[in-house]
Amino acid sequence: MEKSEIALKAVEALKKLYPEAICSLEAEDPFQLLVATRLSAQCTDARVNLVIPALFKKFPDALSFTSAEVSEVEELIHSCGFFRQKAKDIIGMSRDIIEKHGGRVPDTMEELTALPGVGRKTANLILGDVYNKPAVVADTHLIRISNRLGLVSTKDPLKVELTLKELLPPDESNDFCHRAVLHGRALCDARRPDCGNCPLNSFCKYYEENG
Numbered sequence: 001m002e003k004s005e006i007a008l009k010a011v012e013a014l015k016k017l018y019p020e021a022i023c024s025l026e027a028e029d030p031f032q033l034l035v036a037t038r039l040s041a042q043c044t045d046a047r048v049n050l051v052i053p054a055l056f057k058k059f060p061d062a063l064s065f066t067s068a069e070v071s072e073v074e075e076l077i078h079s080c081g082f083f084r085q086k087a088k089d090i091i092g093m094s095r096d097i098i099e100k101h102g103g104r105v106p107d108t109m110e111e112l113t114a115l116p117g118v119g120r121k122t123a124n125l126i127l128g129d130v131y132n133k134p135a136v137v138a139d140t141h142l143i144r145i146s147n148r149l150g151l152v153s154t155k156d157p158l159k160v161e162l163t164l165k166e167l168l169p170p171d172e173s174n175d176f177c178h179r180a181v182l183h184g185r186a187l188c189d190a191r192r193p194d195c196g197n198c199p200l201n202s203f204c205k206y207y208e209e210n211g
Contacts, residue, residue: 001203003150003151003167004167006149006150006151006203007149007151007164007167007168008169009200009203010145010149010151010176010200010203011168011169011172011176013199013200014176014179014180014182014183014200015172015175015179016199017179017183017199018178018179018182018183021174021175021176021178021179021182022178023125023129023178024045024046024049024181025037025040025045025048025049026049026052027052028056029061030104030105030126030130031061031062031094031097031105032052032056033125033126033129033130034093034105034115034118034122034126035052035055035056035090035093036048036049036052037121037122037125037126038086038089038090038093038117038118038122039051039052039077039080039086039090040080041082041086042081042082043080043081047079047080048080050079051076051077051079051080054076055073055076055077058072058076059073061103062093062094062097062098062103063094063098063103065090065091065094065095066091066094066095066098068091068094070084070087070088070091073087073090073091074087077090085117086117088116088117089116089117089118090117092115092116092117093115093116093117093118096114096115096116097115105126105130107126107127107130107131107133108127109123109124109127112126112127120138120157120158120161121137121138121139121157124136124137124138124161124177125137128173128174128177129174132174133174134165134170134171134173134174135173135174135177136160136161136164136165136168136173136174136177137174137177137178138157138158138160138161138164138177139177139181140184140190141180141181141183141184141185141188142160142164142177142180142181142184143155143157143160144184144188144190145180145183145184145188146160146163146164146180147206148188148193148204148205148206148207149200149203149204149205149206150204150205150206151163151164151167152164164176183200188200193206195207195210195211196211
């Protein structure tokens with residue numbers, strides 16, 4: 001079976017299993033989603049969702065962060081880990097958004113990745129969820145599932161992103177990534193995948209070799 005065919009089968013199977021392809025980070029606008037995504041690095045979405053209500057109550061938008069003391073932000077995001085660097089990045093990206101983008105979160109990969117602390121993973125999430133552009137968010141779940149299906153044979157996020165952009169229908173790519181996260185948490189666990197109950201097992205390379 002060709003990789004493109006496997007990709008289409010995976011898209012349809014995950015669509016049936018997880019009809020609502022939504023981001024698990026809770027944010028009210030593009031800027032808050034950008035901040036929440038930065039906080040989620042090396043941290044669970046669940047933990048971030050516990051932290052951001054107090055953070056956004058004190059600093060609801062980019063402008064409010066521009067005058068924030070780093071120590072204030074550090075205290076509010078401490079439990080997310082790597083809080084010192086994340087605090088600096090959030091204040092830095094806020095200042096760039098106000099000074100260089102008129103208060104609007106930019107809508108291109110180049111402009112987003114020029115913001116402090118924003119890599120391709122975060123940029124792709126913003127492009128897909130906020131601006132409805134074709135995007136592939138190469139997080140750990142997507143990388144694991146793509147390898148197990150045989151769509152890729154690498155753990156390099158950039159290579160996974162670029163390969164899946166070629167294999168996935170553009171209008172399905174962003175939702176596919178969200179569904180892959182849900183599937184990775186529900187069935188395709190890193191250590192103990194529940195292959196017997198997985199609707200993808202009929203075309204999964206991992207199941208074929210280990211099932």
